[in-house]
Amino acid sequence: MKRIGILTSGGDCSGMNAAIRAAARTALRMNIEMVGFRKGYLGLMKGDCLTLDNKAVSGILHRGGTFLQSARSPEFRTPEGQQQALAILKELGVEGLVVLGGDGSLTGALALHRLGFPVVGIPASIDNDIPYTDMAIGVDTALNNIIYSVDCIKDTASSHARAFVIEVMGRNSGYLASIAAIATGAEYALVPERAYNLTEICQQLRARYEEGRDNAIIIVAEGAGHAQEVADSIKDAIGFETRVTVLGHYQRGGAPTVFDRLLASRFGKKAVELLVSGTSGIMVGLSCNSMLATPLEDVIRGEKRPQDEVLRLAEVLGI
């Protein structure tokens, strides 16, 4: 291969820049030119790209977000959009593509692979809802952002003897909510993967209030309900005065943690090595601290369930 491309798609996350840098530097060492497409599949369909030489990827490792920018592009879901992308890749002489993103973006990568174009995927989504990797890029940074906020809220909750309902991201995934609850000692994690009973929760919170406990933290994954609605339906029954915080997009930004910088760098290097060695239609992943390569077909068909051990831990800790 003489020229390969890279793009970041879907919700951005911290560590994407580190992966782009590692991928570009790996390619350059093999005398392969790398181009970066702007705004994910949108830029791919338009041929909006820049050359990623050593200088272009300098000074980006520690920055959150993605300097290539990201987007959600409904047009790329259509056969016409995909054909347009293939025509651009051909016109630019790009012979392979690295795609960073979540489950949706990786489904797009699989579509290109099925059309005969060489693609390797890198899991990058704070949702951590992608199977065949213990962690996706960005998850660790998002969790650190969340626990910093929850710790702060706990201080004020305790001063005022209040209950807080805190909403975190996770459209279909309760990973951030459940790990954040374990890491902050929250009382409840409401997640889309597990049914919950607000009447029971109210009874338990009321008992807690009557025992004189001075605060309660309920973390809600956005896919399990809106924090304001949860608060509205419990506030009159629990005794505690109740407040709501929606952490929102704050969670997705910020300097990547060491874990994310290292994981992203490993993924970027591995993805390019696999692509150049002639492998296509696979996703790199992390398993037991080793690099894993899994067919995108399996990744897209699969489902990432919360680990039993983590669920048991939450149960033992009373969450």
Ligand SMILES: Nc1ncnc2c1ncn2[C@@H]1O[C@H](COP(=O)(O)OP(=O)(O)OP(=O)(O)O)[C@@H](O)[C@H]1O
């Ligand atoms: N079934 C599909 N076929 C082709 N392309 C797809 C498909 N699903 C998603 N994509 C492409 O990937 C883009 C990003 O997908 P999506 O919005 O689901 O985010 P994601 O990659 O899952 O990231 P996150 O969930 O972390 O925000 C879509 O806008 C679209 O361009």
Ligand SMILES: O=P(O)(O)OC[C@H]1O[C@](O)(CO)[C@@H](O)[C@@H]1O
């Ligand atoms: O930034 P947007 O497009 O509003 O997307 C928000 C969604 O993206 C995610 O953060 C994943 O990146 C989801 O958890 C969330 O629902």
Ligand SMILES: [Mg+2]
């Ligand atoms: Mg997704």
